[in-house]
Every structure is written in structure tokens, then in C-alpha cells.
Amino acid sequence: MAELEALKQQAAVRAAALVQSGTRIGLGTGSTARYAILELGRRLAAGELEGVMAVATSQASEDLARSLNIPVEPLTPEPLDIVIDGADEIDPQLNLIKGLGGALTREKLVEVQARRFAVIADHTKLVSRLGEKAPLPIEVVQFGVDSTVERLRALGARGELRRDAGALYITDNGNYIFHAHFPENASLASLERSLKGVLGVVETGLFLGMATVAYVATPEGVRELHAGA
Numbered sequence: 650m651a652e653l654e655a656l657k658q659q660a661a662v663r664a665a666a667l668v669q670s671g672t673r674i675g676l677g678t679g680s681t682a683r684y685a686i687l688e689l690g691r692r693l694a695a696g697e698l699e700g701v702m703a704v705a706t707s708q709a710s711e712d713l714a715r716s717l718n719i720p721v722e723p724l725t726p727e728p729l730d731i732v733i734d735g736a737d738e739i740d741p742q743l744n745l746i747k748g749l750g751g752a753l754t755r756e757k758l759v760e761v762q763a764r765r766f767a768v769i770a771d772h773t774k775l776v777s778r779l780g781e782k783a784p785l786p787i788e789v790v791q792f793g794v795d796s797t798v799e800r801l802r803a804l805g806a807r808g809e810l811r812r813d814a815g816a817l818y819i820t821d822n823g824n825y826i827f828h829a830h831f832p833e834n835a836s837l838a839s840l841e842r843s844l845k846g847v848l849g850v851v852e853t854g855l856f857l858g859m860a861t862v863a864y865v866a867t868p869e870g871v872r873e874l875h876a877g878a
């Protein structure tokens with residue numbers, strides 16, 4: 650476990666080194682993104698970086714950034730120079746499953762505006778096919794959730810609403826999360842289109858064609874991955 654934490658940190662530090670003074674950055678969410686935020690805070694405090702502005706993908710990341718004196722602003726239509734975030738699964742095309750930390754909607758809203766979206770992870774997140782290990786988190790509105798879940802099941806989804814310590818998990822946006830499994834042969838693009846068409850679905854954790862680079866830490870070092878390479 651301690652070894653995986655060290656790997657996450659190595660990937661995060663590598664990506665945080667890409668951030669330059671005076672740029673607009675997006676801060677991801679989760680245990681790996683947390684290391685990147687800590688490293689950015691360290692670089693700012695050390696005077697290696699100045700004049701950066703950040704947009705956070707969750708309240709937790711915003712709170713951490715503020716505690717490190719990283720200036721945080723709301724998301725505006727202005728592009729972000731770089732966004733650094735973790736992932737739950739990464740396929741060879743750098744398509745991702747994200748959202749096991751519950752932040753998928755804000756993450757997608759921020760990452761779609763990134764000039765560069767750097768994914769950071771340890772090697773256990775690499776898969777040959779999305780859905781191999783992780784469920785797909787789907788954010789759904791609370792009102793009428795049983796009806797929305799029924800519509801998801803009609804599309805072939807198996808799974809359950811996420812619960813933490815017995816209670817339904819509520820996102821920063823006040824919604825629930827459904828953790829879904831789909832048949833192995835589902836095409837990712839058509840699955841995404843179908844899910845986005847389901848009444849009651851706010852957003853899915855499929856991040857297709859969005860990542861520009863991935864830094865994946867292995868016991869042999871940090872690998873820099875590009876789509877299809």
C-alpha cells in the first residue's frame with residue numbers, strides 16, 4: 650500500500666512540474682490528484698511558481714488548494730492551460746473511467762476546457778478495456794432516482810447506487826451516483842451517447858478522447874503515455 654502511495658506521488662510530481670508561472674490550472678480530485686495539489690503548493694511556497702490561478706474539480710480539492718495558498722477561482726469559459734487529475738481506469742487510447750471519488754461532473758466540466766489534460770496514476774489503473782476492473786460511475790439526480798435506475802437497467806446496466814457507510818452518497822452537486830457494469834462488447838462512444846440520453850442522468854464517468862498525456866508510475870519509473878502509443 651505504501652508503495653502504491655509512493656507511485657501516485659511520483660506521477661503527480663512529474664505532472665506538477667509541467668505547470669508554469671502565470672498559467673491557469675485545473676486541479677483534479679482524489680488521492681493521486683491530492684499529491685499534485687500538494688506539490689503545486691510546495692512549488693508556490695518555494696518561489697518556483699508564481700501568478701498561477703486554479704479551478705478546482707471538488708470542494709475537497711478547493712479546500713486543500715486554499716489551505717496551501719493556491720488561488721482558486723470559479724470556472725469561467727476561459728480555457729485552462731493544464732489540468733492534472735487521476736483516473737480509475739486508463740485504456741491504451743487514454744480513454745478513462747473517472748468518478749469513483751464522486752467528482753466526475755465537475756471534473757468533466759473543467760477537463761473539457763483544458764488545453765492539456767495530464768492524467769496521473771499508478772500502474773494498477775492501466776487496463777486493456779474500460780470496465781475491466783472498475784464500475785462506471787454515473788451521476789443521477791435524486792428526484793425520481795428509482796425511475797432513472799430502471800431506465801439505466803433497460804440499457805443493460807447492472808449495478809447499484811453508491812453508498813458510503815450505509816448512506817446514499819451525495820455529490821458536491823447534490824446528486825446520487827450509480828455504479829454501473831455494462832456488457833463487455835459495449836462500444837464506448839455509443840454507450841456514452843445512450844447514457845447521456847437517459848432522463849435523470851447528469852453525467853457519466855466516461856472520459857473519451859479527452860486526456861492528452863498520462864503519467865503512469867510503475868516500480869521501474871514513471872511512464873509517459875500518449876493515445877494509441
Ligand SMILES: O=C[C@H](O)[C@H](O)[C@H](O)COP(=O)(O)O
Pocket residue numbers: 677678679680681682734735736737746747748749750751752753756
Ligand atoms: O471522482 C474522482 C476522480 O475521478 C478521481 O480522479 C479518480 O477516482 C481516481 O482517484 P484516485 O487517485 O484516488 O484513485
